[in-house]
Amino acid sequence: MATPTAATRIRRQLRTSPWLFAAPGLLVTGAFVLYPFVSTLVNSFTDRRTLLPGHFVGLANFRELLHDDMFWTGLRNSTLYVLCVVPALVVLPLLLALLVQKNIPGITFFRSAFYTPVVASIVVVGLIWVWLLDERGLVNALLETVGIGRVGFLSDQWLLLLSAMAVTVWKGLGYYMIIYLAALANVPRELHEAAAVDGAGAVRRFFSVTLPAVRSTMVLVAALSSVAAFKVFSEVYLMAGPSGGPAGEDTTLVMLVQRTGTGLTGRVGYASALSVVVFVVTVALMLLVLRADRKEEA
Amino acid sequence: MPISRRALAAAVAALLLPLSACGSGDDGGAGSTDASGKVEGDITFQTWNLRANFKSYFEGLIADFEHKYPGAHVKWVDQPAEGYPDKLSADAGGGTLPDVVNVSPDLVAPLAKAGLAMDLDKAAAKYKSEYLDGAWAGHQVPGLSGTYAFPWYLNTGPLFYNKSLFEKAGLDADRPPKTYDDLFADALQLAKKSGGKVATLANVPTIEDFGRYGVPLMNKQGTAFAFNNTKGIELLTKYKELYDAKALDPQALTATPESSGKKFLTGAVAMNPGSALDLGNFKKNAPGLYKNIGITDQITSTGHVNMYVMGLMVNSRTKHTPAAVAFAHFVTDAQNQMSFAKKVAIFPSTAGSLDDPYFTKQDGTDETRVRVAAAKSLKTAVNYTPVLFSDQMKTALRNEVAKALQGKQSPKAALDNAVKAADRLLQQG
Numbered sequence: 001m002a003t004p005t006a007a008t009r010i011r012r013q014l015r016t017s018p019w020l021f022a023a024p025g026l027l028v029t030g031a032f033v034l035y036p037f038v039s040t041l042v043n044s045f046t047d048r049r050t051l052l053p054g055h056f057v058g059l060a061n062f063r064e065l066l067h068d069d070m071f072w073t074g075l076r077n078s079t080l081y082v083l084c085v086v087p088a089l090v091v092l093p094l095l096l097a098l099l100v101q102k103n104i105p106g107i108t109f110f111r112s113a114f115y116t117p118v119v120a121s122i123v124v125v126g127l128i129w130v131w132l133l134d135e136r137g138l139v140n141a142l143l144e145t146v147g148i149g150r151v152g153f154l155s156d157q158w159l160l161l162l163s164a165m166a167v168t169v170w171k172g173l174g175y176y177m178i179i180y181l182a183a184l185a186n187v188p189r190e191l192h193e194a195a196a197v198d199g200a201g202a203v204r205r206f207f208s209v210t211l212p213a214v215r216s217t218m219v220l221v222a223a224l225s226s227v228a229a230f231k232v233f234s235e236v237y238l239m240a241g242p243s244g245g246p247a248g249e250d251t252t253l254v255m256l257v258q259r260t261g262t263g264l265t266g267r268v269g270y271a272s273a274l275s276v277v278v279f280v281v282t283v284a285l286m287l288l289v290l291r292a293d294r295k296e297e298a
Numbered sequence: 299m300p301i302s303r304r305a306l307a308a309a310v311a312a313l314l315l316p317l318s319a320c321g322s323g324d325d326g327g328a329g330s331t332d333a334s335g336k337v338e339g340d341i342t343f344q345t346w347n348l349r350a351n352f353k354s355y356f357e358g359l360i361a362d363f364e365h366k367y368p369g370a371h372v373k374w375v376d377q378p379a380e381g382y383p384d385k386l387s388a389d390a391g392g393g394t395l396p397d398v399v400n401v402s403p404d405l406v407a408p409l410a411k412a413g414l415a416m417d418l419d420k421a422a423a424k425y426k427s428e429y430l431d432g433a434w435a436g437h438q439v440p441g442l443s444g445t446y447a448f449p450w451y452l453n454t455g456p457l458f459y460n461k462s463l464f465e466k467a468g469l470d471a472d473r474p475p476k477t478y479d480d481l482f483a484d485a486l487q488l489a490k491k492s493g494g495k496v497a498t499l500a501n502v503p504t505i506e507d508f509g510r511y512g513v514p515l516m517n518k519q520g521t522a523f524a525f526n527n528t529k530g531i532e533l534l535t536k537y538k539e540l541y542d543a544k545a546l547d548p549q550a551l552t553a554t555p556e557s558s559g560k561k562f563l564t565g566a567v568a569m570n571p572g573s574a575l576d577l578g579n580f581k582k583n584a585p586g587l588y589k590n591i592g593i594t595d596q597i598t599s600t601g602h603v604n605m606y607v608m609g610l611m612v613n614s615r616t617k618h619t620p621a622a623v624a625f626a627h628f629v630t631d632a633q634n635q636m637s638f639a640k641k642v643a644i645f646p647s648t649a650g651s652l653d654d655p656y657f658t659k660q661d662g663t664d665e666t667r668v669r670v671a672a673a674k675s676l677k678t679a680v681n682y683t684p685v686l687f688s689d690q691m692k693t694a695l696r697n698e699v700a701k702a703l704q705g706k707q708s709p710k711a712a713l714d715n716a717v718k719a720a721d722r723l724l725q726q727g
Contacts, residue, residue, distance in 0.1 A: 047726070050387045051412035135549055136566055155548045243693060246551035247700035263383045264390070264408040265688040267726070 043272035050266040061273035074253040081165060081252065082229045088169045089225040090218055093176035101184050115174035126238030129167050154239065157249040164235040176221050183217035219293040226285045253278050330619050331421040338369030339618030341625060342396035349376035355641055363628050370621045390414055397622040401447055401611045403685045407439045409611065410446040416612040417444035422623050428632065433647035436607040439685055440520040447609030448630040449647035451638065454605045454672050454679050455573045457597060462590040463568040467491040474594040478511050481597050482536050485545035488568055494544035500558030500567040502550050502699050503537050509682025510598040516684055523720045526713035534702055534709035541703040551700040563587060573643055577664055593668055595675060605679035643669060645676050652677060686724060694719035
């Protein structure tokens, strides 16, 4: 039996040791997540420049962005990105996972092949696609050969955005396919067998057995891909260039944050206000997806 | 588990720390501008993407300086070209800006405004006469008195053109365009004869083009931009004609210098600006083009070509002012600029250096032809880019110009909008 002194010591240790265990994680989170977040929030109410200290300007930055055409362009493009990319990334990887799920000879090759874009550098991938879609690239050469003529994939505002979306989907397929493969592995085989015995065909089994079983995974994929799509930067930056496409019409919100807030004359205060908007919309997107899921469950 | 008040207070303090960002940023304390003391101490020297090709030159230069001033030690750091302004802003914000920094006039302007660049009219006035007047004035910032960097090397690129494409279009390949009017006429003919498959230019007009076309860029006081005048609208209208006729590459709206250079290599574009360094690239990567390469002066309607100015800024917060000023002067003095110019196609900014036979005598090679022609044009060249024309302003101009070329707005409306945006950014500081 512990003496009173030992009991006190144990109680003290019980009080402090969890904090000690959590300390490294808390410090890293505090320094690289919490501090920048609060700093951004504070800066969004100032007119701070890269090299000049800011002064409190209240909601002026937020009022300014309401009148900034480029902000609305960025919001439109980021929203379009979510609306087009998310459905594709929820459905296509599931179909792909169903295809490669079967244990047939050589299937590992296809699983690896579909996963390769995930591990490839986005810069390399972006450059390859730029070469392919260039006015004198392989795709246009093929289109010209079959008599369609050259298509301005990289010079037309909408085609450029669509091309960037295609790259995002192509690169993300493998990642979400792996998530679906894990979910599909947990679908009891007996359910499929029972449904088959009851006379259900492949399509019926997909909708009545597979889909309900992976529904929560679909919600997860929707949530993850919508946040990633809203924050898209690399694909559009690489394909549309630093100017954000013709007349900046393909600029996304995160590109706008980067363009506004960096460099020696960067408007840190205004870029922070844009970042706050990105944060709010991202959180709203997550809540929307989760709410839709709860409604369906109910 | 209950959280103690002390822990809570620490957490709140951590969260409120960023509020200090709203305070004064002037926490470093300016160093002295008195450079008359003993040259000693450890200083850091930062260059802009020069290590890869000129490592031995700079190591030799530093060794010579340290030999001359045994008490001084120079640490050399080099930064990649990509994202250089971001690196400078991070260093400036973090108080880790090197003592001597390679800058261009548009980079030195915000640093000078933030009090981070030393005024060399005070710290190094005795060296002023060693440099070309225009070069010394190149790092002066409107709204501030003083000069904020030693002039280093100057550059001006020739214009390369593909003789074969000119000939195919029925143009005289030995008489390339000299003025913008010649250029527009030749470009339209090239596009017409090639059925729109060969463009002459790969880039939308920049602020330099407006300058070379003879458009006044700012008002006389230097307090507001003025390129939305009749002359500016005329230039943009001409470019719109080129774009519609495919004489301006359809991807020009999103082009970068690298992408337009590649288009020139592949023969998709007939003309491209460059430097003597590009000749080696053509020889290696496009031998077919190299055989047909034509070299001419930059297009200008003012009689003055554009020049790029590099400088060496001394950090105003250096702890070793005499050493930093002495080193910046040492790197940029006539002798060292001349020896650097013999290693790479750049031109010294020191008085009289351009009269050296190296820049005036032909030896029959293309490289020398480019060098001599460039040195000649540099004597009257102008740095057209206004010192205060920031990256954000360049983007605003580019986007408005692109809208005009696409026909989404008139050239006048585009330039009015660009000037309005640039003026707003100028006022915001």
